[in-house]
Amino acid sequence: MDLKNLVTCRLNSPGDSIVATGVPPHISILQHMHSLAKNVNDVVPQIQKVAPDVIRGVIDEIEKRAMTAGTVTRDGLEALINGCLEKSGLYQLVQKLEDSPTSGIQQEETLTGDEAVTMTHMVGMHSWGGRLHLVPQDFAFPNSWSQIAWQYWMCGDRQKQYPPLRILSKNDMSNTNMQKRLSDFRYLMQLVEKRVEEKGKWIAHPSIEQANEMFEAGKDVLDISEVSEKGRKRRGEQMKWSTMVNRVRNKRKTQRFS
Structure with a gap:
């Protein structure tokens, strides 16, 4: 089949589905790859942060359940003592003494x-x-x-x-x-x-x-x-x-x- 009759040589017209840019296709592909690489680099720190947050959340939940069950843990005991000292006014008293003449x-x-x-x-x-x-x-x-x-x-x-x-x-x-x-x-x-x-x-x-x-x-x-x-x-x-x-x-x- 002769395709010569189907080819038209002309300048770009409005509404054409394909636009001639003069840029080789592999250049455009490289730009997209660079953009994807940047997005991946931005996501990696967030992914790395998830693990410690999950671990801390699990530990906190274990501490809460341990306190509810009456089991004494190191972190729970420390938090309890600090809470009692703060409630008793000791921290405020020490601050007042430090600030006094x-x-x-x-x-x-x-x-x-x-x-x-x-x-x-x-x-x-x-x-x-x-x-x-x-x-x-x-x-x-x-x-x-x-x-x-x-x-x-x-x-x-x-x-x-x-x-x-x-x-x-x-x-x-x-x-x-x-x-x-x-x-x-x-x-x-x-x-x-x-x-x-x-x-x-x-x-x-x-x-x-x-x-x-x-x-x-x-x-x-x-x-x-x-x-x-x-x-x-x-x-x-x-x-x-x-x-x-x-x-x-x-x-x-x-x-x-x-």
């Missing part, structure tokens, strides 16, 4: 001549309410003069193993009334703190004597009167801190609205 250590300095002897002791820990606290459940703020309250604020109580009260938080208080007392105590003491810092007399870890000197430098912010409301003369620093905080707040409130 004293880092959980109370320091006292006793000067003998030119030599200073520094004594440090760990603050006692107290367990109640399912958590660890810096003070016992029956802790009470000192019913004392403002100066003595300042000593507790800066130095704590070594005999009772109380830390400086300035590092306590509301979580260390046993009830809402004690939280309110802490708020009042902190309000008054921080006024003195600010004034001491303004005068450049601040000492981070003072002895009792140094704390007294700091109080002398900052007590003027409390505007302590030497004469009581009944006309009795008394030393201002011997006014109870609970009385002083009310006097200071009332005076500042009056000044604000006057």
